[in-house]
Each structure stands twice: as C-alpha cells, then as structure tokens.
Amino acid sequence: AQSVAQPEDQVNVAEGNPLTVKCTYSVSGNPYLFWYVQYPNRGLQFLLKYITGDNLVKGSYGFEAEFNKSQTSFHLKKPSALVSDSALYFCAVRDIDSSYKLIFGSGTRLLVRP
C-alpha cells in the first residue's frame, strides 16, 4: 500500500535559522511527490513537486525539497525561516493506482518564533 509519513506534528525554529520539515514515502514504482502549505482559514497552496530529474527541487517562497530515493524521503527545506512561514505543511504522493489522486501526509505545523 502506498503511504506518506510526516513524523513530526510540529517543528519549532527561530527566525533566520534553517528549517526542515520531514516527509517519507512508500510507493511502488517512481514516486511523484508534492508539498503544500496551508495558512489559517485558507485552502492548500502548492509549493513544489518532484516528478523526475534533479533531486533538488526549488519552489515558491524560497522553499526547496530534496528527493532521496535510497532513504525514500522528500524533506522540505528553507535556508532562513521567516515568521510568516508559520503554517501547516502537507507532503503528498501520487496514488499510482489512480494517477490523478493524491495521498496526503498528516501535516506538520511549523512555528517560527521571532
């Protein structure tokens, strides 16, 4: 069965420090991976995706993610966190049995303190 895991319910980081939000996946075949962000009382906003090619994917708002096939991970990173990055982050993988459906992780709340 395909799945996505976000092992941390919450990540706390000081403004200006680098941040990492973790995601691991389990799929058969090549994974298509996505990161979304959700601000309070809003829908999900697409940040970036990995389909194929370079393992380092750059996305919106200075975020990037590194695809690591051997560790089956797709961690979201940013070199210098902003207070405004505080939000809920979701990792997702394409369901290969139904290529247009996504399987979402449980979400990680990022709190950036001033």
Add this chain to the structure above:
Amino acid sequence: EADIYQTPRYLVIGTGKKITLECSQTMGHDKMYWYQQDPGMELHLIHYSYGVNSTEKGDLSSESTVSRIRTEHFPLTLESARPSHTSQYLCASSEGLQGTQYFGPGTRLTVL
C-alpha cells in the same frame, strides 16, 4: 485570472437543513475533488470527478453527494446536515493524468 472559488466561506446552520457547498474553477481542469479536513488537520478525499457526468466516492465515506454537469462546477450537497458534518471542506482541481492539484479557499461548516 484563472482560479478556483468556493462559497460560502463560512456557514453555520441547524441540524436537518439541506445545504449545498459551491465550487467553481476557471482553469478548464477536467478533474475535480472534494476533501474533508478534520480538526486534527488530516485531509480525507470524499468525492472526485474525472470529467462531466463522472463522479466517484473517495476514500472516506460521506453522506454528501456531488454532481458534475459542467466542467467548471462541482457542488457538494448535504440533504440533512448533522453536527458530525461540522468540518472544513476543500475543493481542488487538476488537469490530465499528472497535473498538480490546486485548491480553493475552503468552506468552514458548523452544524448546530
């Protein structure tokens, strides 16, 4: 500007009422989705559509129903709302087999 819209953004209603949550997209996407997001944050797919006149139930059983008469419109209906339906409902759309899903702003439903 191409976008995806949901109305109302907030709705408070009494038990037993019939409600329809609206979702429209101007991106010309063929696929549309409804998710329910519980207070614990997790997203659950409750309905999806491949295209006009196509609807399927998602991974989470829901008492709601959907229709897809026009490409751009994917309303969700609850015939008789109950407090257990209190949740945030998110609509999304995508194009083709591997298109990115784009989400609307959501409707927060409270049933008293």
